[in-house]
Amino acid sequence: MDVAIIGAGPTGLALALELGRAGASVLVVEAAAERNRQSRASGIQPRTTEVLQMRGLLSAMQPYVRSREQIGGHFAGLPVPLDTTPFGSRFPVPVSIGQYDLECVLEAELAAFPQVELWRGAALTDLQQLDDGVTGVVRSTAETRQIRADYLIGADGAHSRVRRLAEIGFPGRAGLVAMAACDIRLSGVEDETPGHFSRYLHPHADGLAILSPLGNGVHRLLFGGSEQQGLDRNTPVGRDEVQRALTAACGPDVGLVEILHASRFSDASRQAETYRKGRVLLAGDAAHIHLPAGGQGINLGIQDAMNLGWKLGAVVAGRLPQSVLDSYHTERHPVAERVLVNTRAQGLLMGADHPDLGALRSVFTDLLRLPDANRYLSGMVSGLDTRYPMPGTAHPLLGLRMPDLPIADETADAGHRSGAGRRHLSDLQHRGDGLLVDLGAGLPGWATEAVRDVPGVTIATVAGPVDDDLPGLALVRPDGHVCATDAGGPDELAAALQLWFGASMPTDTRPRSACNELVR
Known part of the structure; x- marks a missing residue:
């Protein structure tokens, strides 16, 4: 195999x-x-x-x-939502599944x-x-x-x-804090539509509990306190243990009806x-x-x-x-x-064992209200700011994810229609293809010629106006990251096609020494 x-x-x-x-x-x-x-x-x-x-x-x-x-989403359960809209994603909020x-x-x-x-x-x-x-x-x-x-x-x-x-x-490092996680049915708590994570945090004198709805009357409880420390991860999570955690966090009116699933974990890193x-x-x-x-x-x-x-x-x-x-x-x-x-860092901010933790959380909450700080943390947590090191002439988009832009009604790969009715670049990558994207300037002849005989690369044309900071063209790998732009000209496009798609180098193009450095 x-x-x-x-x-x-x-x-x-x-x-x-x-x-x-x-x-x-x-x-x-x-x-x-x-x-x-x-x-x-x-x-x-x-x-x-x-x-x-x-x-x-x-x-x-x-x-x-x-x-x-x-x-x-959230950072350390702080009450200011992470705002990913600056990254231009079609899916700016987490999906609950x-x-x-x-x-x-x-x-x-x-x-x-x-x-x-x-x-x-x-x-x-x-x-x-x-x-x-x-x-x-x-x-x-x-x-x-x-x-x-x-x-x-x-x-x-x-x-x-x-x-x-x-x-x-x-x-x-080994885990410093031990916690338990369980899916449970409760009395005294109404089911609700999932919202921002910060509403589900219940710090108390002995630790922390996080109680969030999963739907159909089921809640997820994560909790940790002095009772959980030192227990082997294979120790069963008991009914009395869960009820004590619920009472400490939510008061005596919240009762445990049934434990559906339970396990233990730590903050090992x-x-x-x-x-x-x-x-x-x-x-x-x-x-x-x-x-x-x-x-x-x-x-x-x-x-x-x-x-x-x-x-x-x-x-x-x-x-x-x-x-x-x-x-x-x-x-x-x-x-x-x-x-x-x-x-x-989030583990420290969500902890409950330092008298000045509230002050630290207050400062971080204020920072999250600043657009630049929020963008930094939202890009990190969402994964939208991930940039891979790519050889080639620097461009702000090189190595980043390609935004999922609308495409023209008619777009073609190397001589074949890619199909009608597709609306975004992602629709052209269902088979795991790469893309050569025309971002509105029109593909130069050297670009279309370079991909003519390269299998697995589809030519796509973006519909409508695009941001001025985008390049004229972008070569996109099957994982959606940009591996070349027109900033590097024909040589760098040919080198990227060879490195990531196995294309043969034209006889008049220099060897891909810069690309070799990435995978050596």
Whole structure:
């Protein structure tokens, strides 16, 4: 097989979809026999919504999306919503969908790719790297299977067995604060439409509780206090423990009716030393763990999958060299590192063990009311400001996400109509294609000639006027990030096409030495 993926959470399933679109043969191995129904992640950030829209998944998600107030996300539960409107996203607020439901959507999409197999109730017990692949042993209660794949991806969570077997370091710090999470039914509390996170924080003398509605009479409770410290993560979350936390946070009138699901977690903050070791790669929580503050964990994982999936698919298909996989670590490691920093900061601001914490929160709340400060934090938490290092002449858009602009009614790829009725650039990337975007100036002949024989690149023309700070043209990778503009002229466009799409270099174009620096 081409790729084995260990772990069938959102990251593993999103990776399997990307590789399936590329035609790769994939085995997805999941230790759990059944999908976890606990709420865990309960929403996706604007950039992740954009990414899912790029693959045509939002329509399938709609039946599972919970209605919510159209209000921005939060930083440390402070009462000023994060405003992402300066980033020009079509999806400026988080989308409320449970992790279980999102996994259902992703798994259903896999049915379109018969070469992708999902094996539940089986665990990887051994792996060995070879020069040309990876071998492993996978065991279930019914069978033991020897597997061999060209590449193996660990998407198996915070306690990743792949990471340990591959001997990849996981530096950082252990958890300082222990908490519990549970989905519960209550008495004395009305169900409500989800709103801004700040209304759900209940600090009290012994700790903090966060009580938020999930719909259908179910609430999610996260809580931590002196009672939770020092408990093993496998210790069951008891009914009396939950009722004490509810009473401390909400008073005696709120009663526990039923615990549906429960687990324990901490604010441990760690990151893998490398996301790639030979033919083994890490993604999602296997590569980074942090306090679940601001709803960033599931988003990091899905965006890891989007960054890695199309690259690995192109490598497996022989369109790109293995060296391009090094750019996965180069691009994604700093993004997660930044999240680890901001979640540690949020943990301090949401704490309850310092007498001056209220003053600090007051200062931060005032800062969030300043447009520039709000933009900085909203871009960070939403993922909309992520910029990847790209070789080439500097332009404000280079390395950033391409805004999902409306497109002209008629647009074409290299000699073929891309179809009628599509309205935005993302509609042209459902198959995982790249784009050469005409932003209104008209594509010069050298640009159209450069992509004429490059598979997987669609030419698109933006409809209507565009902002003056946008370039005349942009080359967009399958993950939606701009990898070249007209600022660099024909040479840089040709170099980017070779680096990211495997195009042959014209004989009169200089070697791509600058591009080589990125993936060396």
